[in-house]
Amino acid sequence: MCTKVLYELYIHYFEFTLFQPKLTYNTMKRTLIGSALCALLLVGCGQGSSENKEANGSKKITIGVTMLSMQNEFIVKVSDEIEKKAQEMGVELIVVDAERSALKQVEQVESFIAQKVDAIIMNPCEVEASSPAVTKALAAKIPIVNVNSETSAAPTAFVGSDDVESARIAMKYIAEKLGGKGNILMMHGYMGQAAQIKREQGAREILKQFPNLKLLAHQTGEWDRAKAMSLMENWIQSYGPNINAVFAQNDEMGMGAVNALTAAGLKDKVVVVSIDAIPDALQAVKKGTLNATVFQNAQQQGANALETAVKIVKGEKFEKQTLIPFQLVTKENVETLLK
Amino acid sequence: MNTLLTRSKNLGQYGIFGAFLVICLGLAVVNPQFMTVSNWTIIITQVSINALLAFGVTFVIITGGIDLSLGSIVAVTGVVAASLAHPDTYPVVVPIGVGFLSGVAMGALNGLVITKSKVPPFIVTLGMMTIGRGLALILSKGRPISNLSDSFNFIGGGSVVGIPFPILILVVFFVICTLLLKKTVLGRYIYAVGGNEQAAMASGIRVNKVKMAVYTLCGGLAGLAGILLTARITTGQPNAGAGFELDAIAAAIIGGTSTSGGTGTMMGTLIGALLIGVISNGLDLLNVTSYYQQVVMGAIIIGAVVLDSWNQKK
Numbered sequence: 001m002c003t004k005v006l007y008e009l010y011i012h013y014f015e016f017t018l019f020q021p022k023l024t025y026n027t028m029k030r031t032l033i034g035s036a037l038c039a040l041l042l043v044g045c046g047q048g049s050s051e052n053k054e055a056n057g058s059k060k061i062t063i064g065v066t067m068l069s070m071q072n073e074f075i076v077k078v079s080d081e082i083e084k085k086a087q088e089m090g091v092e093l094i095v096v097d098a099e100r101s102a103l104k105q106v107e108q109v110e111s112f113i114a115q116k117v118d119a120i121i122m123n124p125c126e127v128e129a130s131s132p133a134v135t136k137a138l139a140a141k142i143p144i145v146n147v148n149s150e151t152s153a154a155p156t157a158f159v160g161s162d163d164v165e166s167a168r169i170a171m172k173y174i175a176e177k178l179g180g181k182g183n184i185l186m187m188h189g190y191m192g193q194a195a196q197i198k199r200e201q202g203a204r205e206i207l208k209q210f211p212n213l214k215l216l217a218h219q220t221g222e223w224d225r226a227k228a229m230s231l232m233e234n235w236i237q238s239y240g241p242n243i244n245a246v247f248a249q250n251d252e253m254g255m256g257a258v259n260a261l262t263a264a265g266l267k268d269k270v271v272v273v274s275i276d277a278i279p280d281a282l283q284a285v286k287k288g289t290l291n292a293t294v295f296q297n298a299q300q301q302g303a304n305a306l307e308t309a310v311k312i313v314k315g316e317k318f319e320k321q322t323l324i325p326f327q328l329v330t331k332e333n334v335e336t337l338l339k
Numbered sequence: 340m341n342t343l344l345t346r347s348k349n350l351g352q353y354g355i356f357g358a359f360l361v362i363c364l365g366l367a368v369v370n371p372q373f374m375t376v377s378n379w380t381i382i383i384t385q386v387s388i389n390a391l392l393a394f395g396v397t398f399v400i401i402t403g404g405i406d407l408s409l410g411s412i413v414a415v416t417g418v419v420a421a422s423l424a425h426p427d428t429y430p431v432v433v434p435i436g437v438g439f440l441s442g443v444a445m446g447a448l449n450g451l452v453i454t455k456s457k458v459p460p461f462i463v464t465l466g467m468m469t470i471g472r473g474l475a476l477i478l479s480k481g482r483p484i485s486n487l488s489d490s491f492n493f494i495g496g497g498s499v500v501g502i503p504f505p506i507l508i509l510v511v512f513f514v515i516c517t518l519l520l521k522k523t524v525l526g527r528y529i530y531a532v533g534g535n536e537q538a539a540m541a542s543g544i545r546v547n548k549v550k551m552a553v554y555t556l557c558g559g560l561a562g563l564a565g566i567l568l569t570a571r572i573t574t575g576q577p578n579a580g581a582g583f584e585l586d587a588i589a590a591a592i593i594g595g596t597s598t599s600g601g602t603g604t605m606m607g608t609l610i611g612a613l614l615i616g617v618i619s620n621g622l623d624l625l626n627v628t629s630y631y632q633q634v635v636m637g638a639i640i641i642g643a644v645v646l647d648s649w650n651q652k653k
Contacts, residue, residue: 071578073482191630217626225572226579230385234623237378238370259573263496280485280574 061313062092063306064112066105066133067123068149070097073278074298075123078148081302082121089310102129109133113140119309120144124151127194143312147305149194156312159305159322163195166294166326167202167249170273173292173328174245177271180210182244185235186218187228187253196220199249199275216243221253228256236264245271251281251293258289277329277337285334295327295337354646355595355607358639359614366621373624380503386616387505388413388564388571390609392587393594394516395560397608398553400591401520403533403600404460406554408449409561409587411471413580416442416565418475421484421575424491431490438569439562445471446558450551460554468584475577484575495570505567512560517605525552533600589636590615593643614639 063086067079079095086093094117098105102125112120113136120137124130124146131153137144143156150158174184186203189196200218207213216239221228228248235243243266248254254274261267267289274281277295284290301324311318329337367374392409399406420438423429445467452463497504520526528549531539540546564583569575594611596603615636622632 071476071481076481219623219626220629225574225576226568229572230619231623233381233385234620237375237381237620238372238624238626255574256572259496259571278483280483283485 060090060092061119061310062094062115062117063119063121063309063313064109064115064117065093065095065121065123066098066108066112067095068098068105068125069100071099074276074296075148077298078123078302078305081299082147082306085303085306089306091306091310098123098125100125102126105130106133106136109137109144113137113142117142118313121147121305121309122151122155123147124149127152143309145305145309145312148301157308157318157320157322159301159308159324161296161301161324161326163198164202164205166275166296167199167247168206169294169326169328170247170275170292171203171206173330174247174271174273175206175210175213177291178213178244181212183214183216183239183242184245184247185216185239185243187221187231187246187248187257188218189220189223189249189253191220196249203247221248221256223250223252225252225256225259228253229260230256232257232260233264236260236266241266241269243270245273248272248274250274251276251278251290254290254293255280255284258284262289282329282334282338285329285331286338288331292328292330295329297324297327300324354650355593355610355614355643358642359610359617362614362621363617366617366624370621370624373621378620378624380506382613382616382620383509384503384505385620386612387509388568389583389586389590389615390509390612391512391560391564391567392583393590393608393612394512394605395557396584396587397591397594397596397603397605398516398520398529399460399557400588400596400598401529401533401600401603402550402553403536404453404550404553405464405588405598406446406449406557407461407464407584408445408467408471409557409564409584410580410582411468411475412442412445412558412561413565413568413583414475414577415445415471415478416562417569417579418479418484418575418577420491420566421487421569422478424487424569424575426486426488428488431488434491435494435566438566439559442562442565443555443559446561447551447555449558450554453554454547454550472577472581475579479575479577481577483577485573487570487573487575492570492573495567495573505571508563508567512563513605513609516560520605525549529553530601533602535601586615587612589640593640595643611643 065079065082068075070076070079083093083095094112096108098108105122105125109120109122120142122130122133122144127150131151134144134151134153134155138156145157145159146155148160150160188200207215217235219231221231232246246257248257251274254272257272258267261270261272271291273292274290275294275296277293281290281293285293304322304324308318308322372378396406396409416438419441420434423437424431424434449464449467452458453460494504499507520529528539528544531544532546532549536546565580568579590611591603591608592598592611593614594603594607594609596608618635618639619632622635
């Protein structure tokens, strides 16, 4: 907690000076106040952690964790599980939020390196732009585990799921439901993001296998429920009764499509499938409005990432790549996920 | 001088109205589905949220200010309303009332800081944008709030005698805002403050009170928009409304509201909002990728302002 505050202060001060064209009296004053605050906190933190060490007798393992965005329900679940597991295993955690900025994430990893943590768990913001974080950690001989998504630079270990596979599962279900023949609409996430590219790739692989499945139109819904709802309303206007199925690349958009189709009285005729298995989507699957979703196991990803990191620190044997399998969720098996 | 001003203002408005008709005609020719009643019902429903925000920000822009916190106010009011709108808890007026009031409060806070501190509205509302986003995340604990009552969801998805409820709300508030701006003393003061703040002050108008009123009004309308959005997507989301302020400002500017203050009408703003809605709907119908949609939208915004400045010079 203390380190988190310190870290935030440091970043704040850093960004502030970065964007100042020149050093004015005010920036100098701010810098001085910032440094003084940091120093004060440092003294406080130092005392705190030394007490910790005395109480435990031996040095605790410290792991720095940087997450893509704490505004994303799925990511929060992964992070919660990492913290739960850390408590079980008696590991000290420093968890920070990169707020979707790869630049910020690299800075966070740099500060982890400066703090000499034993290992780093990173939930990368971007494939390329977050890569320098991996290179820097490895250069400083600190093991780094990527969780949930990948970077182009190879980390010490990777724990996650293959997004391409999730879309294959969803599209296969649609193909099955339609008997291999029909008109499909696809809603993309933010264009160019790793998840969007991979989910599109998986969906298109399956579409190729079924020449009678026709992709009527595809458009971005920006992962957003309201945007997807408007898009679906517009699609209903132009394709109406010709629509047989909708594949949305995440549940938020799937829910938006369901809302629009229900309002237009078409839901019974159109199959809607999406990915992520967020609580709302599970409820909808139970009610039968959403036909299926694909469950990505946040708990297992989080727990496994921490276990892997601890194994590496202790010098035990570990898996270089752990792929947590997906699971198709339909009305038949939804109860197992609704605890 | 006065007639010249009104003439140029009208020209700007006719210009955008003409452009709007041309675009509609073009879309109708290319896609016969465009000019159907059902499609227009959908366009206006989709536009209603942005239009409410745009009405609010039009008041603010006419006084020469700006409000960047609209999207965050939408998120806060949405989350507040959703957390009170679960079935079998409170009657539906409670989430609506409390949600609306939280929007009013945030708007009033904007106005208070702007008038007391003399810090530019751009900076104050930029700060409020971040504060609001944080508040929405705190109140919702970062998670969407769903399971809302049917009577609450009716606001966004229901219809009265075949007309979707959001359209009714849009019409009512269009009339209220137009009357407020055209027929009341406050309306005249709003134009006066934006036209020349010093002169307004010299002629005895209490400028701070007028500013306070417009930001509060803007916050209240954003609160309504937040409730409408939440009811439409049947869930309160802390990350909802991101970027909405820009669409609303775009609608006002396309509709002929000058960013230097003093000019603008609700009719113009309504057409601006409809134009944005029509373009996005039309391009979806034609299956144009969203990349091009963004380029087209940006070009229209710049075009509208260029048109406006030409008319000003005439």
